[in-house]
Amino acid sequence: MEDIEDRDLLRLRQAGFSERGIFRLRQVRHKYSVEQDKLESLAQYRRLQFLRWLVTTGKLTEHIA
Numbered sequence: 001m002e003d004i005e006d007r008d009l010l011r012l013r014q015a016g017f018s019e020r021g022i023f024r025l026r027q028v029r030h031k032y033s034v035e036q037d038k039l040e041s042l043a044q045y046r047r048l049q050f051l052r053w054l055v056t057t058g059k060l061t062e063h064i065a
Helices: 006-014 019-056
Strands: none
Touching: 006 019
16 A cells, blocks of 8 residues: 555645544555456446346347337
């Protein structure tokens, strides 16, 4: 989690962030970067589920209406 540079830490402190707040922000940034691929995969899976539903209910077909 060394991606926040010293000057960024200084800016956060000057903006009123506590050390605990900065720590939490770093945790959230790290968690987001790790889980971003999972979130993208989940979004794609949900889109595919929706398409499957459209096809099974007859709302989407290969034929032009």
